[in-house]
Structure formats: structure tokens, C-alpha cells
Amino acid sequence: MQGKALPGFRDFYPEDLTLRNHIFATWRSVAARYGFEEYDGPPLESLEMYTQKSGEEIVQQLYSFRDKGDREVALRPEMTPTLARMVAARVQALKKPIRWFSIPQLFRYERQQRGRLREHFQLNMDIIGEASPLADAELMAAAVDIMRALGLGPQDVRLRVSDRRLLKALLATRGITETQLPVAFAVLDRSERVPKNVLEEMLRDAGYGKREMDAVFQVASLPGEGALGAGGEAAEPLRQAVAALEAMGLGEFVSIDLTVVRGLAYYTGIVWELFDAQKALRAIAGGGRYDALLNLPALGFGMGDVVLGELLKERGVTPKASIELGAFLIAVGGEDMPWVLKLAHALRERGIAVEYGLRHTGVRKQLELAAARAAPRAVIIGPEERQAGLAVVRDLKAGTEAKVPLDKLLNGYFD
RNA sequence: GUGGCUGUAGCUCAAUUGGUUAGAGCGCCGGACUGUGGCUCCGGAGGUUGCGGGUUCAAUCCCCGUCAGCCACCCCA
Structure with a gap:
């Protein structure tokens, strides 16, 4: 053996590249159908660009080094900062809403696991300059249509959607304060994976009393319709977005699930994830609204090629061969x-x-x-x-x- | 970064309480088949048993380290 690719990096043999190209082609085709324009940026950026937004601890997860010009640089771990810069530079000239997509290769230095490497390709679709929940619905519909274009149906994948504004309102009426919110979100996020006693400990450590703890668990177990009903005004965007998806005929794919929070701190509104129906794999895609990041309403999602590729192989919907002789x-x-x-x-x-x-x-x-x-x-x-x-x-x-x-x-x- | 499990041909797996030249199927190459594929039969190539050290007369097997993979945590592109 002459060695292999670095851990977490992939060699693409013809059959692998055939699958990757198939995924890319589907991404591009659906994005085009939705009227999105493709853009790209550099794979190497200044380290500062990422530390500013996400704090110093992210350095540990970045491929970063000092270049020959003595600059601290990093391989891009996500596309949003690049997008933000590009949009900001021309924000006055660009007609809103901006509908852009990209397929960057992203890098992250962490221990690899199934569906999670140190490098992957990720479709990013973003809408900038539109506050309407129809924009949220648009992105979710695109993600679902990519699944459909790849041969997957409602029995294969599910889109679970929530709204941080609604969560906040539901928790607030139950006495959770603004400063207690991050922990409540973290507990909701883990409520399906982590044993209840561990979650209780998390809350107790954060100074939650019995009443507040019960409130969090109560919200976690609210069914979709119940959440919309109990949320009042704050449920309106989510209600509209889900109604839009139903009007498009994609309602079968969608369920409201208040345990969807998403990890990134900058999400401010509707958040959602796309999973395989068995939830055997990691999330296929995830996204949400991040109005605070730019000075404009903005939302987007990412969909990686790794988990998606695994799912396609599992379901036997992969393309046959890259060449077809006559x-x-x-x-x-x-x-x-x-x-x-x-x-x-x-x-x-x-x-x-x-x-x-x-x-x-x-x-x-x-x-x-x-x-x-x-x-x-x-x-x-x-x-x-x-x-x-x-x-x-x-x-x-x-x-x-x-x-x-x-x-x-x-x-x-x-x- | 922490913990657990696992590493034998390209792939899937064997190898009797540690016992001598590590096997099989599939795949690959060639032949039977010098003008007709898929089948069959025959042959061949391919391994420093992940790597390094230790114990032993003897290690694929036992011990330690290391690297890699899987899983969980962390984190969630």
C-alpha cells in the first residue's frame, strides 16, 4: 500500500465522482428552477473572518496556518461569511431579494465519523433582503425538490421545521427569561438524543427551578398544531411558511417539530432540518433565518454531499455509469x-x-x-x-x- | 480534544488451547476459444496479517505503543 488520502479527505474513483457529479447536477438544476444564480469565493480566507464571528474556540476546528506573507489564513469552514462580504460590497447595487447559490468545498479540522469528514461539498442557497415567510418556504421547497429530483419521497426524508421566535414566546409565557434561553434551546435541541435526567441536570446547573424545567419539557413535547395554537402572534411566520409548502403540494414532507433549534447562534427565526425518515443518518440539510448577521433580512441552508450520498446509496438511487458508449x-x-x-x-x-x-x-x-x-x-x-x-x-x-x-x-x- | 470497539489479498471472510511455506469465494490477468461476449473448466498475479516494540523455542492470535476506521461525547460546516 502506498498510503492513502489524509484522514477525512476523499479520493474520488470514477464511480464516486459519477455520484458526486449527479448530486451537483441535481443541485444546479433545482437551484436554476428556483431562479437562483451561482456564485463562488476563495477557498482560503483570513482566519480573522471566522474568529470574529464565532469566537476563538473555533480556531481549533479550522484548518488554519500562517502563509508566506505572514497572514493568518484558514480554509473556509462555511460559506456564509464569504457570502456576507460579497453581498455587503455591492449591497446598494443588487436588486433585492438576492437569490444566490454556491457549491463550495468546505473544510473542518475535527475527528471524522460516518457522514462527517474533514472536507465536503455543500450546496448553499441563500435569499437576502426578504423578510416574508414565503422566502423561508421557498428554501425549504427547494431542499425538498432536490430530494424528489434525486428519487426520494416522503417515505425517505422528512423536513422538520421550527421557529426560534415561537420557541422564545412559548418559553417566555412559561416564565423563562431571556438569559435562560440559550440553555433552554440547548436542551430542546438534545431532547431526543440525551436522557432526561442529564437534561434536567443541564437546566439545574443553569439555575432553573422545578417550574421552569417543566416548562421546557412541556414545550419540547408540544405537537405541531398545538405549538401553532399556543404561540399566538409569534406562530404566524411558521404558520405561513408551512401553509405555503402545503399549497405547493409538499406538505407530506413537512412536520413542525419544536425540538429543532440548530446549533448556530446566529439563527433568529424559522429553522429547519432535513433528515432521512429513519433518522439513522445525520441531517441531510439544515438552514434558517439569520436576520441579525447582515443589515438585511437573510436566510439560507446548507446541504452536504456526504450524508446525501450515503442515503442515495442506501436507497439504491445512484446513477449507473459516467459514460455510455454508442x-x-x-x-x-x-x-x-x-x-x-x-x-x-x-x-x-x-x-x-x-x-x-x-x-x-x-x-x-x-x-x-x-x-x-x-x-x-x-x-x-x-x-x-x-x-x-x-x-x-x-x-x-x-x-x-x-x-x-x-x-x-x-x-x-x-x- | 475525551472514551469504547475494530484492523488478515482490491472486496467479503477463514486460519484448530500461540505451532512451522497465512487459505477460500468474488474480482483482476491469462489459457482452453487463432471470426463471436455473458456459462464452464484450468492456470496466474496479488499479503512485510495497519505500523513499531515486547513476551515466547515459536505470534495473525497474548501485552504495550502508534496510526487508521467505526461508535459515543464535544461540535454541529
Whole structure:
């Protein structure tokens, strides 16, 4: 063994890259359908850009170093700061709402696990300059439509949505103060994964009394409709966003779930996550509204290629092959090779994918190779055929053969 | 960064209380098959048993370290 890629980094063999390209193509196609324009930025940014926003402790999770110009730099761990900078530079000129997407490769230095590497590609879709809940619905719909375009339905994936403004209101009416909120959010976020006694301890450590603790658990267990009903005014954006998704016919995918909080501190409104239905994997996508980050209403989501790729493989909805041959050409004898080359090139000129054996072997061997390449047909050229100005076209699926004049093959027979 | 589990051909796995040249299936290459693929049969290549050290007459097996993978925590791109 000559070693392997660094931990958390991937080699993409053809079958891997086929899947990745399939995912990218679907991302781009759905984003285009939603009227989003693609942008990109540098993979390397100043370290400061990330520490400013997220604090010094994030340095530990960054690929960062000092460059030859003595600058502290980092491989980008997320796209939002870059987007924020780009938008800020032209904020006056850009017509709102801005609808942009990007597919950056992101890096993060941490111990890898399944679905979580040190590098991944992540679709980012953002809308900037629009406060309406319809914008939130738009992004959620795009995420769901990507799933549908990839062959996944409501039985495969679920979108769980909440709203921090609603959570805040529900907790406030139960006596939770503003300063107690972060802990309450953290407990809600973990309420499905962490045992209740541990959660109680978290709350107790934060100075929660019995009443406040009960309030948090009560909110966590509120069903979707109950939450909307109890939330009053504060439930209105979430209500509208969900109604919009229902109007689009995507209601089956969506459920209101108050235990969705999302980790990032900058989210201010609707937050959501997309999971595989069994919740066996990590989140496929997650996003939300972050109005405070720019001086504009803004929202976005990220969808990584790693978990998504695993899910597609699990569900057997991966693309077959990256190339699809139109024909495999076979020279019976060495003296037939010029005709094979001539035909190969003529077909290629017409845009037909063609391969032939680069080393002369028996017809049997060449047919084996043709079959291994999944060519739909083989064109066999031998002395007898050439004599008659013909070639044998063998259908490799059916096993049938036909004699076809060479000049027909050269002039669009396979078009 | 912390803890637990696991590392044997490309892949999936074997290898009798530690016992001598580490095997099989699949895959790959070649032959039977010098003008017809998928089947069959035969042969071949491919391993410093993750790496390093220790115990022992002897280590794939036991011990330590290290690296890597998986899982949980942290964190959640």
C-alpha cells in the first residue's frame, strides 16, 4: 500500500465522482428552477473572518496556518461569511431579494465519523433582503425538490421545521427569561438524543427551578398544531411558511417539530432540518433565518454531499455509469484496423461515444471488453465484410446481428 | 480534544488451547476459444496479517505503543 488520502479527505474513483457529479447536477438544476444564480469565493480566507464571528474556540476546528506573507489564513469552514462580504460590497447595487447559490468545498479540522469528514461539498442557497415567510418556504421547497429530483419521497426524508421566535414566546409565557434561553434551546435541541435526567441536570446547573424545567419539557413535547395554537402572534411566520409548502403540494414532507433549534447562534427565526425518515443518518440539510448577521433580512441552508450520498446509496438511487458508449468497434484482423479507426473517428465526429481495443486480440476478447464496457452494440469489421463493403453490427443485449453497409455507418446510421 | 470497539489479498471472510511455506469465494490477468461476449473448466498475479516494540523455542492470535476506521461525547460546516 502506498498510503492513502489524509484522514477525512476523499479520493474520488470514477464511480464516486459519477455520484458526486449527479448530486451537483441535481443541485444546479433545482437551484436554476428556483431562479437562483451561482456564485463562488476563495477557498482560503483570513482566519480573522471566522474568529470574529464565532469566537476563538473555533480556531481549533479550522484548518488554519500562517502563509508566506505572514497572514493568518484558514480554509473556509462555511460559506456564509464569504457570502456576507460579497453581498455587503455591492449591497446598494443588487436588486433585492438576492437569490444566490454556491457549491463550495468546505473544510473542518475535527475527528471524522460516518457522514462527517474533514472536507465536503455543500450546496448553499441563500435569499437576502426578504423578510416574508414565503422566502423561508421557498428554501425549504427547494431542499425538498432536490430530494424528489434525486428519487426520494416522503417515505425517505422528512423536513422538520421550527421557529426560534415561537420557541422564545412559548418559553417566555412559561416564565423563562431571556438569559435562560440559550440553555433552554440547548436542551430542546438534545431532547431526543440525551436522557432526561442529564437534561434536567443541564437546566439545574443553569439555575432553573422545578417550574421552569417543566416548562421546557412541556414545550419540547408540544405537537405541531398545538405549538401553532399556543404561540399566538409569534406562530404566524411558521404558520405561513408551512401553509405555503402545503399549497405547493409538499406538505407530506413537512412536520413542525419544536425540538429543532440548530446549533448556530446566529439563527433568529424559522429553522429547519432535513433528515432521512429513519433518522439513522445525520441531517441531510439544515438552514434558517439569520436576520441579525447582515443589515438585511437573510436566510439560507446548507446541504452536504456526504450524508446525501450515503442515503442515495442506501436507497439504491445512484446513477449507473459516467459514460455510455454508442458502440464498441472490433477489428477481426490487424489489417482491418484502419477501417475501425476511420469508422471510430467518423462516429466520434457525430458525437457518438466509441471505444475499440487498443491492442489487437481475438474477436472473443474484444467482445468481452465490449460487454464489460456495457456497450449496447459491437461493430465487427473483417476481411469478408470489407470485401462486400459491409460491417456486422451485433446487438449485445439481444445477441442479434445485422450486416450494414459501411458508408451507412459512416453517415449517420447510429444518429 | 475525551472514551469504547475494530484492523488478515482490491472486496467479503477463514486460519484448530500461540505451532512451522497465512487459505477460500468474488474480482483482476491469462489459457482452453487463432471470426463471436455473458456459462464452464484450468492456470496466474496479488499479503512485510495497519505500523513499531515486547513476551515466547515459536505470534495473525497474548501485552504495550502508534496510526487508521467505526461508535459515543464535544461540535454541529
